[in-house]
Amino acid sequence: MKTSTDLKKRYRLFRLWQQRPYRVAPMSDEQHSCPTCGTNYVGNYCPRCGQSSFSRRFSFKGNLTRFLEEWGFGNRSFLRTIRDLVLRPGYLIRDYLNGMFMAYFPPFKMLLMLAAITLLVSTGFNIKRQNLIQKEQTELEETFSENKTEQEETAVAAPSEKDSGKESADDEKSTRFAKIVSTMLIKGYRFIYDYYSLTTIAWIILLSGPLFWMFRHAPKILGIAYSEFFLAMIWCESMMAIFSIVSIFLCIDTYAQFFILLTPVIPLRQLSGYSYWQTILRYIASYTLAACFIIFLIILSIVGALFYVYFS
Ligand SMILES: [Zn+2]
Structure with a gap:
């Protein structure tokens, strides 16, 4: 029993520490x-x-x-900001948005530094000393070459069953349509892979819209502007980068990625003052909205290809 109350006490102290803004050392009165x-x-x-x-x-x-x-x-200690991003990210963001700029490492510079470290750990500075980017690239290359041969096989098989007249013209159109759509999807997928950091930032920008919409009336950040919320998202991105650096360094990247995607719930809860469930539901809803937008774009381009093939 004693240990559990002790733990509770420690947790309460930790919660107090989390919420306390950073204190700058007192000024010396020395001449x-x-x-x-x-x-x-x-x-x-x-x-x-x-x-x-x-x-x-x-x-x-x-x-x-x-x-x-x-x-x-x-x-503006780099290490202290890293520690705070792991242990009290939401309160760090609150302090920063309240104007405590000098207490923390600058957010955009931080994100850039972490991106550089991510590159370092994924190109060999990890426990397996493996160039993970190269490995992924070769795996991707193999998948694409398999797809290509399959496509070629179907393309070769198609003309042999050619009938006469209108039917074959329809067939030709549908193969052309399928080809356009598949190349479009493969190219899109490749782009995401090749420009991963760029697409991550694009995703954050996209996600910040619905997230802002979901959290703008939160009790603790009432009246927050989108620009301020966007800065909060940059901090969240840095926090995720730290977790991802650790997971890549330990070579547990594939399993950790899913959990890392969920971690922004912690700063969002600390920042907004919503309960955990409220935060999780709003987070999932925002994710769904952003994903719907991407699916909408994909459908739009497929419809575009359809019109291009059949009505031009
Ligand atoms: Zn001087």
């Missing part, structure tokens, strides 16, 4: 004289030229922080 411009001041940065008051000596620790700061990893 500084800026080595660059000679201004005397109190604080962490020189008010005249902006130089940091820290690390006047070139210690190793100072050099490390300087190295990180020069690459933009200093103050």
Whole structure:
């Protein structure tokens, strides 16, 4: 019994920690004289030229922080933002949308960094030391070549049963139609594969529409603008990228992908203030709406091909 109450207490403390906004370290009241411009001041940065008051000596620790700061990893700690994206993503987004820009690593830069790391782990920096992109590419190539031979076989088989007159013309049209549709679908599928990150971003943009529509009246983000919600989606995308990097690194990518798709429910619940079920239902509904739109586009292009073959 004791351990369970202990766990409950710990969980409550964790929940409190999750919801507490980031606290910036207090300002030192030490007097500084800026080595660059000679201004005397109190604080962490020189008010005249902006130089940091820290690390006047070139210690190793100072050099490390300087190295990180020069690459933009200093103050807005990269690692802290990663930790918060895993442990309190929704509250991080809330803080960021409330204007705590300096507390976190910039969101677009973060997404770009994570995309670079994703590329690194999927091209060999993983426990199997396998180039997963190349492997997928060859597998895809094999599938397509199989499809092609099948298509050629049917194309060869078709003319042998040619009858006379109108029927054969109809046959020809239907084979042409089938060919156009199949090439269209295969090309689309290939495009998604070849430009995976591009299509992911396109999907996020598409998904953000119905998600915004579903969540715009949420109790905790009442009056949120679409542009703000879109930024929240960028953060969600970064969180998913972190999980996907871990799964690719451990080579459990295929099984993890489905669960990773569900993870935005966590930040969306924390951000919106809806219950878990409310959030899950709204999330699934948004997914369905976005998927319906894509199916609608596919049907539209098939109808277009139909008109092209039969009425032109
Ligand atoms: Zn100065």
